[in-house]
Amino acid sequence: MPEVALAIFLLPIFSFVVISLIIRPFLNKRPQLSWYVTIASIGASLILSLWMLVEVIKAPGHVLPMPDYQWLVIGDTSIHLGVMADSLAAVMLIVVTVVSLVVQIYSRGYMHGDPGYCRYFAFMSLFTGSMLGLVLADNLLFLFVFWELVGLCSYLLIGFWFHRPEAARAATKAFIVTRIGDFGFLAAILFLYAKTGTFDIGELQHLALVGAIGGTALTWAAIGIFSGAVGKSAQFPLHTWLPDAMEGPTPVSALIHAATMVAAGVFLVARLFPMIASSYEAIMTVAIIGGFTAIFAATMGMVMNDFKRILAYSTISQLGYMMLGLGVVGVGVARGAVALEVGLALGVAVGIFHLFNHAFFKALLFFGAGSASHATGTFDIREMGGLRKAMPWTFATFLIGSLSIVGIWPLAGFWGKEQILSQAWHYAPILFYLAMITVFMTAFYMFRLLFLAFGGEYRGGAHVSLRESPAVMIVPMVLLAILSVVSGWLPISEFLGGESHSFFGALASPMAWASLLLAALGILLAYAIYSKKWISAESMRRRFAPLYTIVSRKYWFDELYENVFVVRILVDGIFALFHWFDDHIVDGMVNGIAGGTIAAGREIRRLQTGQLQAYGLAIFIGILAIIAFFMIFG
Amino acid sequence: MGVLEQFQHWLLGYWPSWAAYLVPAIVAFLVLSSFILLVVMAFIYIERRGVGRFQVRLGPNRAGPLGILQPVADAIKVLVKEDIIPSRGDRRIHWLAPIIAFMPALAIFAVIPFGPRAIFTDINIGILYIIAISSLGVIGVFMAGWASGNKYSLVSALRTVAQLISYEIPLMLSIAGVLIISGSLSMVSIVEAQSIPFILLQPLGFLIFFVAATAELNRTPFDLLEAESEIVAGYHTEYSGMKFSLFYLAEYTHAFAISAIVATLFLSGWKGPFLPPALWLMIKVFLVFIVLFWARSTLPRLRVDQLMGFAWKGLFPLALLNLFITAAEAIIWPGFPWQLLILNLLIAALLIVLWSGLFRVAGERVSFHRYGRGIAKGMALTFRHLFRRPITVQYPEQRLTPAPRFRGNLLVWDEERCNGCRACARACPVSIIDIETKKGDKGLIVETLEIDFGRCLFCGLCVEACPVAALFMSRDYEQASYFRESLVVKKEQFIAAEKRPSAYAYPDLEAEMPPQTLLAPPKEKG
Amino acid sequence: MAVGLEHFLILSAVLFSIGLYGALAKRNAVVILMCIEIMLNAVNIAMVAFSRYGHLLTGQVFAIFIMVVAAAEVVVGLALVIAIYRSRETVDVERIDLMKW
């Protein structure tokens, strides 16, 4: 049984090793090989994770006992690495493997003819492997290892077309920003280990619940872990890297920056939910940051003109939702409004269910973007338009995806969002209202994108023959479209321990109606402005001029971080000071001493007047001084 | 304990201590110095006579009986002479120099033992005191040379000092040889240690000492520096009068002192069979002095570089060797038995011959045959001169008969035979004869005859030209006067003069001429 | 007044300081050497005084050695002075400053 778990994440890594060490250097002439290897390995992992899912469902309490291996023994401290197979892991496995497989198929078409073909699939399989490893890890250290590997793959894949400077800069930025988050995470791991002496997640949960870790200590640890999540899932303070990450190839964005990696943050919080929830301040920050990021990202999404950037902001916003979901339930638990056991499971269920659905339809949207740019050669929606006629399949799947993300009733998006909203209503009313506004905004920017890109006439410059993307791209889109509809209906939340909900019962709650109404309103507004042009976008922009500039400049966070913080304060400021200090003070002292001695030498040389009598005089004055000294001091 | 100390101790009882020491000291000093001066006067006289005798001539015999008062005469002469002080020199040092030169010579006598207890002060470092004091003379020479303000005296002063210094070292080393045997520095103990006179035990030491001493005194073999033929009169050129006499006196006192030292060190001082000790010493002193001026009258003068070379390359190494040998003997035969005498003599001879062999003089190697025997024969020759009758002719009283055909001055004119023919006047190349004649009854009568002998060449042409053999060259050779006019001889003088014609131009007269005593003809061989 | 050790020492000190002044003040190299000789003599006096008032002969032995050294020093000193004179035409110490910086 444990071999299966290991195999799941080792297979893709093995494929990475095969591709990078054998195919890339020697069989570079036939790159397709790397695609086959990747598909094979991920397909196998998918099957195994499905089998694992079945096992977990059968297993009592949805947890499969797994042995662990001794990695490092130093004196009294010993570090064990093992695998944890519970419901949460199983669900995540499915998400990762499915989306990854679909992406690989899609990228065969997308990446066709790219010189770095093998390299691409090598990194993709490495990414999938490490993501699976992250999901399965049973202790914090092992999780952190894969956490970093995932960050590495995102760096490599964002900077895949390294000859483009923006891509290279985006890759570095992504890695550093996530690294800042990881700093907090690593500090938290060390802190916890110092306190409890173990990395094992299960034990830590138990100790946290029992209250063995001190109040403030736990809060700090929780915040540390959450900072890791914030970094990885591009939540509020550390969100700037995700929009830039769009420089990478679109399938990469689809897989990593939509479905899996960014979700890792949410998964982490979910995995350590009992611990984080047991400290009220920590879970409250999670909720607040989640809620705020949702609306914050949504606002920016509305004004973007780049196809993928809009989707990137929508991802940040949706992740905000998931964090919000986890956060509010956690708050409920922390406040004791919900029974501990039930509450914990419910929180996880709520967060992860939305993550589950979101993975599919967000990947679909990205595929749409991909095929659109594949056809038009650009990502700027102002130069697109009229793709509805040229690319019917893309349009159809994109429409389904948009509807789902907006949260229209039967589609997957609705179910997750509805649960989050209802929980938010119960435990954090303010955040609920924010969430409702975000629903409206999501609807607005999604359909703005839809109408601009697909509606109206083609505004592209050169007359490009708009043809539908090849089948190898369309098929995965269709598949995902189906999934984005169906995934809502699957009993995921019950499986994760959350409340079940009836298919039609959901419509009963006023909450649902409110959100549907807001969504409709959003769609209508977008339709009015962009499709029918009853209200000119220009006039809107002029009326809300100041607001518009703030948002369109992404609240200047980018400038703030890069120019102000990194360049001006750090590199040109403190580091320059240190550099100057190093060159002039420390080195200066060294050279100073050398110079000093030489100068002193030049001065003392003057004593040698060449006159014997001067020396004689000096001698005798010396003698007198000595005699005087001894006479005085006896 | 010397006589003086006994006297002082005796006096101590009566007078205050300082007086008891001072007065006898001064009295003793005066007695001693007067005695020394007397002896020096005697020395001067003896030397003048001695050298004369060595040169087969009489020496001074005019002043007083046998010339005894000659030194007194010199002294008076010198005292009377004007005392010139050079303007450019340094007046005070010029005045002080002779005193400093004289003082050491006198001071040496303080330690010369005239008898077992007849010694001024028997200080226990006697000989060292002597050497120290004698080295003082050098300063005097320097002062003299420097103060007289002229280059020649300065250069000669430097040369003298160089010579004195160079010869001082062999002097001291040879004395060291003696000290090793005697074992003590005090003069009295040295003499007492001389059961065998050290001249026999230390022949090489004696020889070196004697030669170095002559150099020290600037005596003949080494008297280059104030010899007449060299740089004027050495460092005391500018001295005259009293100061010069002091120098002169200093030289002889120093000679007396050196001979006294030689006597005490090598000839066992006052020791002698019958005569009183002081007399023995004086005899030995005179003997040494005689040898001194004996050497002076035979040996030729050394050139400056030879002088210095001889000191450093000759005497100094020999003195060292001698010291080394004596030291060795002192260790091997501590008692210095008399047999050593022979050994030392042999060694001395051997060393001298070998060492001199090392030198090259005038291009070829110094061989004993040429130089050693040369000196000995020379000395022997001069010694033999002692026994030859001095050939001095007391000039004004005795005259030497010149050769028969000698062309002297003061022509002999025969008035009767002169016929006033003026042939001689004509013949005279320098026409110094002027004859005025007047008719007389039987021919011409020479009225005036004046010959200016101031310009006469003594060629004898006038005599050859006289037809009547009235004119003869005379045998007299002295013509001196104070005034040029007196050289013109008139007729009356011719007539009055004592006729001593020579046989020049009249071979027949040659027979009756007295035998020549001016230059003794070489003795016929065989 | 009886002559004690102090008298000799003070005499030697006086002599020494005169010599010292001369050595340091005079400009003619030969005079400097003369003054050094005076200083050495002063030391000799002190040595002999000590040996006389201390009944140990080592003072005198040292005096002898000082004399030896003094002699050697003068010899070499004057040789130097003359050598310098020959090459530099001067014995004025202030003008002999070849070792000047």
Place this chain on the structure above:
Amino acid sequence: METGIAISFWILAAVMVASALAVVWLRDIFRAALFLVLCFFSVAGVFVILGADFLAAAQVLIYVGAIAVLIIFAIMLTRETQRGSPSGRFRFIAFLVGLLFLVTVTLVVVSTDWHAITEIPAEPTTSSLAQALFSGESGFVLPFEIAAVLLLAAIIGAIVLVRER
């Protein structure tokens, strides 16, 4: 005997100091040299007073006989005499140092108790000096030999220095 020594000491001291001052003070070098000789003589006199007769003779022999002569030779050989012996720019400081030195040494001499032995050592020193110098273990044979070597070195050095190239 006592007063004799005292008188002669004072005379000699006076002569010595006067001649030393003359050496330093006179402008004419040759006269200075002569005063130097006088000074050496008075030192020899002091040695006699101190009962070191061998040393007195040695002093006369070495200083007056050799060193003074050498100095006069040097004076002759260097034609600086006409400019005499002017004193350099350190006149005052040197005077000061000399004075200070004198003061300090006299202070030291006066202040320390030398516990000197006053009675006069009568016996002559030559033999005892010889004993001290050459006796086996306590003797100064080695220094003596070294002194000899030193002199040899000095002589050779001087010759080389002054040799006409």
Place this chain on the structure above:
Amino acid sequence: MSIPYLSIIIFLPLAGAIAIALLPRADPKRIKLTAAFFTLLSLVLAIALFFMFDRSLAGAQFVERVGWIPPLNAHYFLGIDGLSLPLVALTALLGFIAVLVSWKIELRVREYFVWLLVLETGILGVFCSLDLLLFFLFWEVEILPMYLLISIWGTGRKEYSAMKFVVYTLLGSALMLAGILLLYFHAGTFDMVELAQLGLGPALGSLLATAIFFLLFFGYAVKLPLFPLHTWLPDAHTDAPTAVSVILAGIMLKMGGYGMIRICIAIFPQIARTYAPLIIVLALVSILYGAAVTFRQRDLKRLIAYSSISHMGYVVLGLFALSQVSISGATLQMVSHGLIIGLLFALAGLLYDKVHERDITRLGGLARQMPIMVVVFSVAGLAALGLPGTSGFAAEFLVFLGSFRSTMVAGIQIYTVIGVLGLVLTAGYILWMLQRVFYGPPKADYEGAADAGKLETFYALVMVALIMLIGIYPRILTDVINMGVLPILAPFG
């Protein structure tokens, strides 16, 4: 142990140096081959030694003890334990790779390799000697070759930096010698093992012991550049020829660290503990300060040099946290940093050979021309910034882990967190460097740049493999180091 393995290993390079010196025909090829042969030999022996090492034993193994200077009670005492084994292996490896790296040297080849091999002997000697005097002797051996190598074959202001290096090191070793002598006069022996057991702290009295401790510590602080004494490193590195900077950064900095453990901490545990906070602060400063200044560097080699200052800061942090895990972590960091920085310098040197340009601002877009270089450089860079799966992470993680849990030093948690912050900065400058040097549009004037040759790729991959191996399975080293650290921490209980 009958066969004197250690002596052989130490003097093998020296033998090589002599062999090269005496080679009849001095064509570069032969010299390089002989050099490679000897270094390879010592590497093989080192590896053999590594496996023959008995992991269960705590004390020193392969001990050789021969009377050297009896009156001084100084012995020719060699022996390696857990601590020095990996470092010896690393030295042998880097020595061999240094020879490979300098395959292109043309100037005065014979002397170059003689000095290189003598240098390696010196360093091997340092790690193997257990006698203070012998330790100091070998410590001094490496100064002359370094000076000559830098000042003759170096670039830029080579004389200045060579001189600066020598003066700094001599200053350090002079004080160290003073410390050793003081120690010797009080303890009477040079034997480190004995000294450690003696527990001299209390015996010597606090003032003297602290004096000796700091004298010794100063020597090592100069060598392992600790904050105020580090200015020689960037100069020495930038101006040294590639192979020398590989060895200099790779191993010679570790001599300082090794010295600290073996001598400072082992012999004066109490003093080390009392002054630990001060030293840790210095370590933190050199971590952050080093990283900060690295950002500003424009020259590639200088950047790598400054980064090694920052990395060595972790070593000191780990050492003076005085806990079992942290010291093993520090030792592992020394080995891993040796590999990583060695590789980085080799590659930087290679890059310079290919492109003749070291100024980062003028470099750019090389990835296209040099695919292998990019891959290896990125791996090395990522290992440097402590990416999990590479030895960098394993070592740094252990250091943080150990120091976090260490009970020896008060307030260690805060220090360690600041240390961890260093990771972010490291990531910053490494990636920024990679981006500016390799990524971006290919520049015209580097058009013809050739990629890494077969030889270079070989040793680069060997190093990468090692880095990965230690990263993935650190136990092969940590077990050994652990046994070495045990006796040192015994006094702490």
